[in-house]
Amino acid sequence: MTSTIERASTPKKLTNKLSQTLYSATWRWHFYAGLYVIPFFIMLGVTGMAMMFISYFDGRDGENIHILPTGDVKSISAQADAVQASFKNGNIIEWINAKEANGVSVFRIKVEDRNHMVAVNPYNAEIEKTWIRQDGWYDFFNDIHGTLLLGDTGDRLIEIAAGLGIILVVTGVYLCWPRNGSSFRTILIPNFTARGRNLLKSLHSTIGFYGSVFMIIFLISGMAWTGIWGEKFVQAWSSFPAEKWSDVPLSDETHASMNHGAMKDVPWGLEKTPMPESGSNAGLDAIPDGIAINADSISEFAYLLGYEGRFRIHYPNGKQGVWTISQDSMSNDSNDPTSDRTVHIDQYTGKILADINFADYSLPAKAMAVGIAFHEGDMGLWNLILNTVFCLSVIFLSISGVIIWWIRRPEKAGRLVAPPMPMNMPLWNGAIFTGLLLSLLFPLVGLTLLIVLILDLFIFPHLLFLKNAIS
Secondary structure (H helix, E strand, O other): OOOOOOOOOOOOOOOOHHHHHHHHHHHHHHHHHHHHHHHHHHHHHHHHHHHHHHHHHHOOOOOOOEOOOOOOOOOHHHHHHHHHHHOOOOEEEEEEOOOOOOEOEEEEEEEOOEEEEEEEEOOOOEEEEEEEOOOOHHHHHHHHHHHOOOOHHHHHHHHHHHHHHHHHHHHHHHHHOOOOOOOOHHHHOOOOOOOHHHHHHHHHHHHHHHHHHHHHHHHHHHHOOOOOHHHHHHHHHHOOOHHHOOOOOEEEEEHHHHOEOOEOOOOHHHOOOEEEOOOOOOOEOOOOOOOOOOHHHHHHHHHHHOOOOOOEEEOOOOOOOEEEEEEOHHHOOOOOHHHOEEEEEEOOOOOEEEEEEHHHOOHHHHHHHHHHHHHOOOOOHHHHHHHHHHHHHHHHHHHHHHHHHHHHOOOOOOOOOOOOOOOOOOOHHHHHHHHHHHHHHOHHHHHHHHHHHHHHHHHHHHHHHHHHHHO
16 A cells, blocks of 8 residues: 555656546545544554453453362352342342353442442352453553544544545555556565665555455444444444344333443344343243243253353343343354354243344344454454454554655645645546445545545635745
8 A cells, every 4th residue: 555645746657647637636535534544543453452462361351260160060149149248239230151161250230330240259159359340451442442532522533534444445455556567566565675765665555455455344343333324324224123023022222221331242233123021921931830030040041052151141120121141252252253142031931032143133233243253353363363463554554654754745845745636637526426425325434525625625725825925
């Protein structure tokens, strides 16, 4: 990928006027997109790596605590009693099974407005550790990664950066594409015989070219979590249809109610789907008559369904709430997003009200289940290593783009020196159509492009004119 911010000049090899014009226009938009995107890309790369390593070694919720297995595992009720004794006024929200035999069970218990995590030794029901949820380093980096610690404002700024990032990738690939008889070797293999700025440009192009596909995957999967394009458009159209649950009463609450703040515990395709309600005769038989419906019987039934390793039991929320058994890569429960499964059980009758797995997701929801797991490095050590290399590449591309521009910029220019606007652009109508299409697909990006276009056409030229007049 050619430099993100480059001095205005058209390569001499581009003799065709149309090619020159299109190249200059592409270069100019690559420049403007880079101006905005570079700080965000560095931030996303640094915080993304921090979150992946914390999650891999300590667990997303800090639950990677090892104990020595001794004897039989105590019942969940016995473990819950120990938790409740330490938090007398708390309400248990969920239980998380240990991933391996030498791991702890983890309870989430809410005391007033604060969620606490409690690690329990499953062999003796003794508490190993307690901590406040969303109060660790993972959560700190996650808040920066998703909102810049600015709430909705930060979310919108990052959504714009992700959309412009797509433009940056597309224009970058076009700019470094071999032309005028050049060989693909120029972008497939860096020119290590070059020195200084030329070597940096060669590395920038090659690394950018290889990383472009991964960049699109990361940007699209990340944008699907944003508040406008993700929540209002794509996610709303791709949610699991609750109508598939025949004759099951539905709650006013959605599956997103099981999330905790910015922490996502529910599969992307289910967040906007209404929760089923307890208290009817609907559903399929699950817990046999005469057996108490509690965490113990729900966990036994989960094992019968095939759940194993790390999975969760979410306690009923209120009189109409349901027991929920879930295992999904979104919550770091497994390395395989295609094994996602969520089961809701009536708290009074013990009947299954809903059973949703990966095969039931819509195509976009399936893509997001895999995409988010890949994005977060949840699919195993290979995924962590690959994502680390990718994040370092993004940071390199961002910094190298600035350095290339800095070395090449005219001295005492007093301005950013954007590539010149091509005159008599023959593809102007196509550019307008592309802008309208982007506005429909990515509203915030379209609005940003419109603002930049207005500034480029009506403001920047006059500022330059005034500067020259004063000089």
